[in-house]
Amino acid sequence: MTESLRVAIVEDSTLLREGLVRLLAEAGFETVAARPDATDLDETITAAQPDVVVLDVRLPPTHRDEGVRAAIRVRATHPQVAVLLLSQYVETTYARELLAAGSRGIGYLLKDRVTDLEQLRRAIEDVAAGGTVLDPQMVEEMLRARADPLARLTPRETQVLRAMAEGRSNAAIARELVVSPGAVEKHVTSIFGKLGLEESAAAHRRVLAVLQFLGA
Amino acid sequence: MGGGFDPTRAAWLVGGLCALGLGMIAAFPFVTRGLVRAHWGLGRLLLARFRSEELGAEVERVGAAQRAAVAAEDNALRRLERDIHDGPQQRLLRLQMELAAAERRLPADGSAAAQSLQEARVLAQEALDELRALSQGFAPPLLQDRGLEAALEALARRSVVPIDAEIRLDGPLPSPVERSAYFVAAELTSNAIKHAAARRILLRVTTESAGAAGGPAVLRIAVTDDGVGGAAPVPQHGLAGATERLAGLGGDLRITSPAGGPTEVVATVPLPAEERGRA
Structure with missing residues (x-):
């Protein structure tokens, strides 16, 4: 890297703002602005020309979600500037809104991560390069909510679903598992139920179940 | 001169009349109070309210x-x-x-x-x-930052068992109601997952305006699951927290759970008219 990345910080706590300034210096970035709120962020960006804005979520005046809204505004007004949100809580709701505003150069991390200098450095470099950085805890939460219907299948049902994904008919699955076609039928019905596939979509349920299995 | 003016008698007469007048004036409050009491007593008897x-x-x-x-x-x-x-x-x-x-x-x-x-x-x-x-x-941060609707939607999305959330709120609610509603919804849905082996849950949270009978506007939190049913008709330990929260707001909890399901648990919280609007 020939020139160090320019970073602007928006953090209302003096304690953390100062800590971040030091940390960024140690990581080899140049802090070009450090503000306690996002009210004049537009002017700050125009004047200081940062590559990345590091934003707290809760900011004055209401201390609710100003940072999220400011990040979405920055995406619209300065699409070339990357945004990294830092927060004491990761909310998948906010992540969704950020990603809906465009996933290029967006990051959202738990504040605790910044103690790991390497992780902070990577996150800033990644978003500056147009990447998306999401906190591992949030990714896990999103995946857990999505993947679980499959986790509730019995081992036998998983076997049946895998065979379905391989394109086999009920009769072929019955032969393979050495059970009656009626038993396979029962497993299939139970799989549809656990995956929340409605009766009315009977013709497509097999395809939908397989798609879910494949994580599509 | 028998019919003539007798100053002595006239003086007595005037004196007597004055005394009577003063007596009446003095008695006036007592008479009035007595009459009011009689009126009140009569009203009390007649209306008994x-x-x-x-x-x-x-x-x-x-x-x-x-x-x-x-x-x-x-x-x-x-x-x-x-x-x-x-x-x-x-x-x-x-x-x-x-x-x-x-x-x-x-x-x-x-x-x-x-x-x-x-x-x-x-x-x-x-x-x-x-x-x-x-x-x-x-105090879940999202509830603090965005209010009940956003917090409930996030609750539904986070759930390991699919929750269909239907939330229709008529304007902002008093913040104690929002907090209780959130925790009641969280407890009812997690209860359905834990104890009813539900595969799908419907969470409906709605405000209902005052009925024609003059009842208060209410917030209804209804959780329906497709689980095994047969939940006890009286709130058991699993719902103790919800019951307590609801009692604090003058609300209640009703459970319908035939064996084999579906189970429906409905919490109702009255919304006093003067307390509408976020505190």
């Missing part, structure tokens, strides 16, 4: 005191969440930053000092995690 009115007023007073207590608790918890967020959490984060920085400056030779620093950082991290879990438990 004074007891229930008194009771009604008493119930209203107790209800208002209870709502005030719940509101004060809500206020205190919200403030506590902010204070924890702005105070100890920030300090612990900064402490972690400093400890990590000190660790980086020490040679990675497994010295005792490096080990102490690492242990200190782990402790700070654990304290942070505990504080976060603590405030999450009494």
